[in-house]
Amino acid sequence: MLNAFVAQAAQATPSLLIPQLPDLIWGSIAFAIVLVFFTWKVVPRLNAALDARRDAIEGGIKRAEEAQAGAQEALEQYNTQLAEARTAAAGIRDQAREDAKRIRAELVEQAQADAARVLTSAQAQIEAERQSAFVSLRAEVGAIAIDLASGVIGESLNDKRSNDIVDRFLADLEVSEAAAAKAKA
Amino acid sequence: MLIRLLVVVLLVLVFWLGTRNMKIVPSRGQVMFEFITGFVRDNIIIGTLGEKDGKRFMSVLMTIFFVTLGMNITGIIPGLQIAGTSVIGLPLIMALVAYFLFIYAGIRRHGLRFFKNALILPGVPIALTPFLALLEFLSTFILRPITLTLRLLMNMVAGHMLLVLCFAATDFFFFTVLKDGNFLGLLGVGTFAFGIAFTLLEMFVAALQAYVITILAAIYIQMALAEEH
Numbered sequence: 001m002l003n004a005f006v007a008q009a010a011q012a013t014p015s016l017l018i019p020q021l022p023d024l025i026w027g028s029i030a031f032a033i034v035l036v037f038f039t040w041k042v043v044p045r046l047n048a049a050l051d052a053r054r055d056a057i058e059g060g061i062k063r064a065e066e067a068q069a070g071a072q073e074a075l076e077q078y079n080t081q082l083a084e085a086r087t088a089a090a091g092i093r094d095q096a097r098e099d100a101k102r103i104r105a106e107l108v109e110q111a112q113a114d115a116a117r118v119l120t121s122a123q124a125q126i127e128a129e130r131q132s133a134f135v136s137l138r139a140e141v142g143a144i145a146i147d148l149a150s151g152v153i154g155e156s157l158n159d160k161r162s163n164d165i166v167d168r169f170l171a172d173l174e175v176s177e178a179a180a181a182k183a184k185a
Numbered sequence: 186m187l188i189r190l191l192v193v194v195l196l197v198l199v200f201w202l203g204t205r206n207m208k209i210v211p212s213r214g215q216v217m218f219e220f221i222t223g224f225v226r227d228n229i230i231i232g233t234l235g236e237k238d239g240k241r242f243m244s245v246l247m248t249i250f251f252v253t254l255g256m257n258i259t260g261i262i263p264g265l266q267i268a269g270t271s272v273i274g275l276p277l278i279m280a281l282v283a284y285f286l287f288i289y290a291g292i293r294r295h296g297l298r299f300f301k302n303a304l305i306l307p308g309v310p311i312a313l314t315p316f317l318a319l320l321e322f323l324s325t326f327i328l329r330p331i332t333l334t335l336r337l338l339m340n341m342v343a344g345h346m347l348l349v350l351c352f353a354a355t356d357f358f359f360f361t362v363l364k365d366g367n368f369l370g371l372l373g374v375g376t377f378a379f380g381i382a383f384t385l386l387e388m389f390v391a392a393l394q395a396y397v398i399t400i401l402a403a404i405y406i407q408m409a410l411a412e413e414h
Contacts, residue, residue, distance in 0.1 A: 016342065017273060017335075018273070019273045019277055020272075020274065023272050024278065026190075027189065027272075027275040027278045028278050030189045030269075030275070031248065031282070034193055034248050034251065034252050035244065035248040037197050037200065038200070038244045038248045038251075039244035039248075041200070041204060042201075042203075042204050042244075042247070045204035045205075045207060046204060046207070046226065047240065049204075049207035049209070049219075050226070
């Protein structure tokens with residue numbers, strides 16, 4: 001067999017560079033068959049598979065990136081909201097504190113005003129009552145004194161005169177009382 | 186010719202099975218298949234021509250690669266023992282395909298300006314232009330297909346010759362010299378070892394030549410597509 005190859009090779013050597021017609025024809029046909037098959041099936045399938053894989057990988061990476069970006073955004077949003085909420089809470093607290101202070105001051109003022117008014121009105125009332133008591137007491141004391149004096153002297157005193165006497169007496173009494181009070185003070 | 190027929194049938198069968206059920210998440214077989222096709226596709230074709238042009242010329246270039254590889258490898262397959270590319274027909278056909286492919290690519294891209302770009306180099310003194318144009322014409326349009334053809338053909342022929350020499354010598358030493366009682370016949374062990382070594386070498390050369398012819402075709406197309414020199 002090997003000797004046959006040697007013989008064949010030896011025969012082929014002179015025409016090595018000159019193509020034989022059947023050689024060209026069959027070579028072309030062989031090449032053409034493979035070419036057609038590759039163009040028709042292999043390369044499209046291969047490209048489709050590889051592109052699909054690349055798309056899948058790129059899609060996966062892209063999706064992951066999108067998810068990450070979304071999470072980042074949500075985090076930032078959350079932080080912003082948190083900060084806003086904190087600011088708002090602080091504002092509300094300050095406002096409440098101020099309100100409380102203001103309300104307290106108002107209440108105190110109101111109470112003080114009320115107390116002052118009550119005091120004033122009470123003092124006025126007391127003064128008025130004292131005055132009326134004083135007047136009625138004075139009249140009663142006068143009448144009693146006159147009755148007493150009438151009884152003592154046995155005759156009714158002239159109204160005009162008796163009243164004058166009583167008044168004078170009371171005035172003297174007041175003066176003496178005042179003097180006593182001053183001396184006491 | 187039977188060998189070629191066999192190779193064609195095998196190629197079609199392998200690639201039909203290989204691409205029949207390709208998935209995004211590949212099986213083991215698909216990974217192996219994709220390793221080889223992906224090497225040709227990405228490293229040779231897309232690496233040279235870029236994604237867009239690479240896809241335009243992909244099927245032809247892949248055909249050149251796998252036909253060459255298939256036909257080369259028959260040189261060491263027991264029972265076939267001769268490369269389909271060690272006869273001038275097939276290398277010549279593929280060289281001509283590559284030749285017309287890059288001319289076609291150049292004309293499609295640049296029109297007739299392609300020939301001007303290919304022949305007249307910028308920045309050359311006017312006196313030298315015709316001379317260089319002649320040289321460029323020779324190298325681009327005459328020598329390229331010839332070198333493509335002969336490189337592949339001669340590699341395969343030489344490999345075949347080496348294997349024939351080694352195994353014929355082994356045969357001679359064992360069954361002629363040793364049978365006559367001459368211990369010089371033990372030299373056959375050495376020639377046999379060389380034969381094995383050259384078989385491995387041929388395996389490598391088969392793949393290498395497929396790579397070389399494909400990448401050269403791709404580079405020729407790329408040069409034709411390039412804007413200027």
